[in-house]
Amino acid sequence: MIADFAVMPAAFWVAVAALWGAMLGSFMGVVVYRLPRMMLEDTELNLAWPGSHCPSCSSALHWWHNLPVISYVLLRGRCGFCQAPIGRVNLLMEIASALIWAGAVAGLGATPQALVWGGFFSALLVLLVIDWQTMLLPDALTLPLLWAGLLLASVGATAVKLNMAVWGAATGYLALYLLAWGFKRLRGIDGMGGGDLKLTAALGAWFGPWALLPLLLISSVLHILLALVQRQRSQPVPLGPALVAAAVLYWACSDQAWMRWLSGA
Numbered sequence: 001m002i003a004d005f006a007v008m009p010a011a012f013w014v015a016v017a018a019l020w021g022a023m024l025g026s027f028m029g030v031v032v033y034r035l036p037r038m039m040l041e042d043t044e045l046n047l048a049w050p051g052s053h054c055p056s057c058s059s060a061l062h063w064w065h066n067l068p069v070i071s072y073v074l075l076r077g078r079c080g081f082c083q084a085p086i087g088r089v090n091l092l093m094e095i096a097s098a099l100i101w102a103g104a105v106a107g108l109g110a111t112p113q114a115l116v117w118g119g120f121f122s123a124l125l126v127l128l129v130i131d132w133q134t135m136l137l138p139d140a141l142t143l144p145l146l147w148a149g150l151l152l153a154s155v156g157a158t159a160v161k162l163n164m165a166v167w168g169a170a171t172g173y174l175a176l177y178l179l180a181w182g183f184k185r186l187r188g189i190d191g192m193g194g195g196d197l198k199l200t201a202a203l204g205a206w207f208g209p210w211a212l213l214p215l216l217l218i219s220s221v222l223h224i225l226l227a228l229v230q231r232q233r234s235q236p237v238p239l240g241p242a243l244v245a246a247a248v249l250y251w252a253c254s255d256q257a258w259m260r261w262l263s264g265a
């Protein structure tokens with residue numbers, strides 16, 4: 001049986017990864033809804049309890065209401081009980097997560113490497129959505145991401161060696177600390193939250209200190225563009241989504257000449 005799995009065509013594993021990604025994306029919907037509430041409100045809520053229910057009518061969902069992507073299509077984007085529209089963010093996260101995992105397995109094969117990078121980008125996706133919606137980057141996500149970067153570097157499972165991961169984490173934190181301090185001196189307001197510092201430290205741990213210059217340059221440009229496009233937004237545009245987008249771009253383009261030039265390589 002094991003031998004049979006070993007000779008399965010690559011497309012099979014990409015399909016399995018997409019399915020797993022969609023299911024994980026469905027769980028991400030729970031995390032982005034509940035984690036900020038667990039942090040900000042005095043609530044009994046946790047990630048496992050209570051079971052999924054409609055936020056409008058509180059009806060407990062049946063399993064067939066909970067199938068990633070499929071349920072959304074079958075229910076035409078509405079609650080099966082009260083017809084209240086279901087937020088599209090969950091659907092988008094299911095699709096994005098399916099793409100992340102299918103992409104990781106298509107690019108790296110059904111390997112531990114695919115698991116490592118699939119997990120990395122899944123965590124970034126959750127952070128992106130939470131920061132966009134609530135201006136928070138929870139420690140419960142940024143700190144494990146930082147530790148995972150250091151630990152995985154120690155066994156050679158990321159792109160950088162352990163010493164570079166340590167320097168990346170420290171430099172990332174310090175760089176953002178100085179930027180935040182300078183920003184406050186110039187503008188008199190807090191432009192960044194502590195979460196931005198920890199997320200940048202985590203990215204430094206995963207990519208090493210030389211990645212920080214391109215990451216920070218790209219995320220600054222993206223942040224300014226986002227703020228221009230989103231001028232109508234009631235709250236300020238957070239930095240987290242721009243950092244995440246910069247990380248994706250860096251990962252995808254780290255072999256390109258312009259990116260190597262920016263990294264000083």
Ligand SMILES: [Zn+2]
Pocket residue numbers: 054055056057058059079080081082083084
């Ligand atoms: Zn409902």
